[in-house]
Amino acid sequence: SQKIEQNSEALNIQEGKTATLTCNYTNYSPAYLQWYRQDPGRGPVFLLLIRENEKEKRKERLKVTFDTTLKQSLFHITASQPADSATYLCAPVNNAGNMLTFGGGTRLMVKP
């Protein structure tokens, strides 16, 4: 069955460092992969979308990579700030695009 895995343990890093979050998928061949941010008590907010023919995508301090061979996406936040503390969700999307399945999310804590 299709499986999407994100590190369920919280990631704690120091302010100014680069945070790297991992999204692995199995039995799945996504055409796209989306990343969302979710704050406590709020709905997810879209951050980035990367297509299978794109190796890397950047937006300000955010960078996403997509390795279809490893079946993995990495999400990087450079020069992290306490305001970046949140849960980050990945969502591989297949070509049909009818269903968006989310990973369990990784909670990031950036300490000042």
Added chain:
Amino acid sequence: EAGVAQSPRYKIIEKRQSVAFWCNPISGHATLYWYQQILGQGPKLLIQFQNNGVVDDSQLPKDRFSAERLKGVDSTLKIQPAKLEDSAVYLCASSRERVNTGELFFGEGSRLTVL
């Protein structure tokens, strides 16, 4: 533009009672989704509408859950009768087209507690 509106924000009911959640998507968005998010987990898709037609409801527990999107605009999700395991946040989202062309816009969610 106004975001996705959901109500109520919080609801507490006894098991076997019924509950309904309402969602008004962003104006002009053709696709509407209902997700269930249990504490500590990612959102799980319950049902997807394209205009007023159902695109995917494969994960909707149809013996107790129902949803409709009359006139292709706002939508209602109902649970009857509720079970303890239905305690979760119910998120509504909308998108301009089908998901593979863009992002989802989420509402703040409706938190359900079943006692």
